[in-house]
Amino acid sequence: MVRRGKKYRALTASYDVKALYTVDDAVNILKKAQFKFDQTVELHFNLGVDPKHSDQMVRGSVALPHGTGRKIRILAFCKENVVQSVLDAGADFAGGADLVQKISDGWLDFDAVVATPDMMAVLGKVAKVLGPRGLMPSPKAGTVSPNLAQVIKELKAGKIQYRVDKGANVHAPVGKLSFTAEQLRENILSVVDSVKKNKPQTSKGIYIKSLTLAATMTPSVRLDLAITR
Numbered sequence: 160m161v162r163r164g165k166k167y168r169a170l171t172a173s174y175d176v177k178a179l180y181t182v183d184d185a186v187n188i189l190k191k192a193q194f195k196f197d198q199t200v201e202l203h204f205n206l207g208v209d210p211k212h213s214d215q216m217v218r219g220s221v222a223l224p225h226g227t228g229r230k231i232r233i234l235a236f237c238k239e240n241v242v243q244s245v246l247d248a249g250a251d252f253a254g255g256a257d258l259v260q261k262i263s264d265g266w267l268d269f270d271a272v273v274a275t276p277d278m279m280a281v282l283g284k285v286a287k288v289l290g291p292r293g294l295m296p297s298p299k300a301g302t303v304s305p306n307l308a309q310v311i312k313e314l315k316a317g318k319i320q321y322r323v324d325k326g327a328n329v330h331a332p333v334g335k336l337s338f339t340a341e342q343l344r345e346n347i348l349s350v351v352d353s354v355k356k357n358k359p360q361t362s363k364g365i366y367i368k369s370l371t372l373a374a375t376m377t378p379s380v381r382l383d384l385a386i387t388r
Contacts, residue, residue, distance in 0.1 A: 164376075166192060171378045178381065182347055185372045185380040186340045198336040198374035199229065200343060202350055204329040205369040207362060214361045217329060218322040220301045221353035225342040226317025228335035233314055234258065235307055236274035236282055236296070248308035249315050259284050267292070271320070273302045273310050293322055321354070329354060336374050347372070351387055 163171075174180075174188050189200065208215040235250040236258065245253040252258065252269060255278060262285045272289060274282055274296040282289070282296065289295040296302040300320045304310045321331045331354075333346040351370075358366050367387045371379040 166194070167376065167378060174380065176378065176381075179383040180380055181383055182344045182372070182386060183340050185382055186343050188380050189372065189374050189377050190336060190340075192336070192374060192377045194376055196375075197228070198376055199227075200333050200336055200338070200372065200374050202331045202333050202347055203371045203373065203379065204331075204354060204367055206323060206327045206329060206354075207365045207368050208323060208327050208359060210323050210325055210327055212361070215359045216323060217354065217357050217359065218297070218299055218320075219353055219357040220318055220320045221349055222313060223317040223319060223333065223346045223349055225334060225338060225346055227319060227332050228338060229332075231270040231314060232268065233311055234269040234272045235311065236272070236278040237307060238275070238277065241275075241307075245307050245311070249311045250307070256281055262288055269294075271302070271314050272296050273304070273307055273314070275305055275307060276303055279303065293320065319350075321350070333372075348386065355387060 170188070170192050173191060180188065192198070206217060208217060210216060232251040233249065235245045235253040236255060237245050237253055239255065242253045250273075259281055272294045279296070286295055301318070302310060302320065319331060321329050323329050331350045333350055334343050338346075354367070367384060370382040370384060370387065372382055373379040
């Protein structure tokens with residue numbers, strides 16, 4: 160059994176963990192947690208889909224109105240003749256086969272991966288490394304494009320990607336605890352709206368079964384599903 164710290168236990172005791180809260184009330188509960196660093200706030204969905212079936216996969220991207228509050232390191236796969244222009248556009252790393260080999264050797268010091276369409280065959284060699292980590296570029300997520308400069312700009316500004324995991328859960332960062340309640344609410348509603356729009360046509364019954372909000376060092380607060388309707 161995991162033993163929680165005093166601050167965690169005190170926060171848990173300050174609200175009804177079984178109750179459902181509005182977004183603003185949930186944010187205010189989390190803001191009671193005082194730590195020495197600015198915690199990331201995450202939204203957690205449990206969906207009524209079966210990820211074992213390819214036609215029930217939920218994957219997408221959304222531009223958060225107020226960004227994520229964190230700097231991300233972007234790796235771009237492109238032809239040698241455009242490497243410098245991609246770096247000038249804001250990519251932290253850019254290249255081709257040389258970076259594939261580096262990843263194969265264990266390098267993963269990046270937060271997002273983008274690629275031009277003509278590099279996807281090369282990337283196939285590390286799909287088993289990037290895929291499980293949610294880093295494999297895809298057209299649906301908007302990370303495969305001939306215009307990498309625009310994609311990089313959007314990611315740096317706060318565009319996030321999400322995908323359902325094996326347990327039918329989606330986890331998405333929605334900002335920092337230092338954000339105002341209004342900023343967090345607008346980011347949260349943007350993610351909820353995106354996940355709703357990506358509901359598979361083959362999904363039957365209740366789509367969003369539960370929704371919780373938590374920060375890095377806090378317990379989860381259950382959200383009222385009224386915001387999903």
